[in-house]
Amino acid sequence: MKYQRPKGTTDIIPGESEKWQSVEQAARTLFKRYRYHEIRTPIFESFEVFSRTSGETSDIVTKEMYDFYDKGERHITLRPEGTAGVVRAYVENKLYGPEIQKPFKTFYMGPMFRYERPQAGRLREFHQIGVEAFGVDNPTLDVEVMAMAVELLHSLGLKDLKLALNTLGDNESRTRYRQALIAYLEPLTAQLSADSQERLHKNPLRVLDSKDQQDQEIVAKSPRILDYLTPEAQAHFEGVKELLTALEIPFEVDTSMVRGLDYYNHTIFELMSNSKAFGGKWTTVCAGGRYNGLVEQLGGPETPGIGFGLGVERLLLILEAEGIQLPLNNELDVYVVGIGAATNVETLKLVQSLRTAGFNAERDYLKRKPKGQFKAASRLGAHFTLTLGEEELAQKEVNLKEMESGKEIKVPLGAVYTKFAELIKQLRA
Ligand code: ATP
Ligand code: MG
Numbered sequence: 001m002k003y004q005r006p007k008g009t010t011d012i013i014p015g016e017s018e019k020w021q022s023v024e025q026a027a028r029t030l031f032k033r034y035r036y037h038e039i040r041t042p043i044f045e046s047f048e049v050f051s052r053t054s055g056e057t058s059d060i061v062t063k064e065m066y067d068f069y070d071k072g073e074r075h076i077t078l079r080p081e082g083t084a085g086v087v088r089a090y091v092e093n094k095l096y097g098p099e100i101q102k103p104f105k106t107f108y109m110g111p112m113f114r115y116e117r118p119q120a121g122r123l124r125e126f127h128q129i130g131v132e133a134f135g136v137d138n139p140t141l142d143v144e145v146m147a148m149a150v151e152l153l154h155s156l157g158l159k160d161l162k163l164a165l166n167t168l169g170d171n172e173s174r175t176r177y178r179q180a181l182i183a184y185l186e187p188l189t190a191q192l193s194a195d196s197q198e199r200l201h202k203n204p205l206r207v208l209d210s211k212d213q214q215d216q217e218i219v220a221k222s223p224r225i226l227d228y229l230t231p232e233a234q235a236h237f238e239g240v241k242e243l244l245t246a247l248e249i250p251f252e253v254d255t256s257m258v259r260g261l262d263y264y265n266h267t268i269f270e271l272m273s274n275s276k277a278f279g280g281k282w283t284t285v286c287a288g289g290r291y292n293g294l295v296e297q298l299g300g301p302e303t304p305g306i307g308f309g310l311g312v313e314r315l316l317l318i319l320e321a322e323g324i325q326l327p328l329n330n331e332l333d334v335y336v337v338g339i340g341a342a343t344n345v346e347t348l349k350l351v352q353s354l355r356t357a358g359f360n361a362e363r364d365y366l367k368r369k370p371k372g373q374f375k376a377a378s379r380l381g382a383h384f385t386l387t388l389g390e391e392e393l394a395q396k397e398v399n400l401k402e403m404e405s406g407k408e409i410k411v412p413l414g415a416v417y418t419k420f421a422e423l424i425k426q427l428r429a
Helices: 017-033 047-054 059-064 083-092 139-155 171-191 194-202 213-220 231-246 312-321 341-356 370-379 390-395 413-418 420-428
Strands: 044-046 066-069 075-078 104-113 125-134 161-167 265-273 283-290 305-311 334-338 361-363 384-388 397-402 408-412
Touching: 017 104, 017 125, 017 139, 017 312, 044 047, 044 083, 047 059, 047 075, 047 083, 083 104, 083 125, 083 305, 125 139, 125 312, 139 161, 139 231, 139 265, 139 283, 139 305, 161 231, 171 194, 171 213, 231 265, 265 305, 283 312, 305 312, 334 341, 334 370, 341 361, 341 384, 341 390, 341 413, 370 384, 384 390, 390 397, 397 413, 397 420, 408 413, 408 420, 413 420
Parallel strands: 334 361, 334 384
Antiparallel strands: 044 075, 066 075, 104 125, 125 305, 161 265, 265 283, 283 305, 384 397, 397 408
16 A cells, blocks of 8 residues: 655755744744734534625636634635635634724734646645735735835845835726626637536626636726726725835736725736746735734624735745745754764763754764764854764763864863863953
């Protein structure tokens, strides 16, 4: 019997996982500076949390949900995205309460599940890092969220990104635009893909998001939402553009951009890369927008909100393709070399004491000859070796060597236990 991981999933094994930790650490550090605090919500939720919010004609609800009935006949789904669960938690935990600072700013990271056709950067289990900010409708918050996404990707070394921006307006703008769009698309019905024909009346904006080529050609000539904005929606969008300009964040308005989820309104944005990771084709790494109304939809009080989700697999693919190295934080400080069976206990005590004192330390477990142990030390990239032979042990001494410089000194065994950092200084002096 041969077991394989399910299609569309990956094992993130040591060597890879350090890259993940590096990205996650960068995100945590950055979010802290912007005052976003972590939230951890369940990986499965009631099916309705997503079906009621993502939109009944969205890809997610129609094709991609990992849903099932549990043993208590509850309709459950593995979360396909982060926002709806966070909003559910926001409402359930009354995080809109008067004693809570507005905006309420939070972030998450973790696995999401969508039944999709797996390909590069498209998996069935994938991971997102996302933020959500509730309770403020001001464009400054929209811009803060975008600036944070841009800074995160910049800080990881990604420079050639495009920030695509659009607005979906408010309800009134959308109702007017919807009518115009239906009027334009109706005569072209026969030329649309089956999906788009289905969506034309239920949710015509969805057609703008079609990946079908002929649909895209039709969409290219469709009316633009910008011509249907109410004065308020227009003012919000102008505010966002002005503030992005003030922060010197370049952006491109893309009037045909919509999002894969129905709950968005006003500002929507995507950070895109044309890296060779995706054959030079513009691909979205990070996407988000405003979702005023979503909190009410899940039973909370009227509360505006905005956020983004960033796909970690896609990000790592781009970094890899662009040859960008992440700091991996897997350095080995010391390798303890023991020569002769009699040193076994002392080398174990040494390595244990070094670890307790905060050093990354390793030793031999296979009774290898000194040559083999030194080889291991250099293969692991140890900065220092501590070598203990039977003679040294008798004299309560040990040899400390810096691998890079080749410098070495004999140091008292006891000092390794009490002041290893000082011994290093001594060696380097
Ligand atoms: P697409 O149009 O590529 O299907 P989407 O609109 O469904 O994307 P969002 O729901 O906005 O994507 O998710 C935000 C980000 O999460 C995407 O930009 C991408 O980086 C990542 N993402 C979404 N779906 C997947 C997936 N199946 N596998 C890997 N990453 C994904
Ligand atoms: Mg999708």
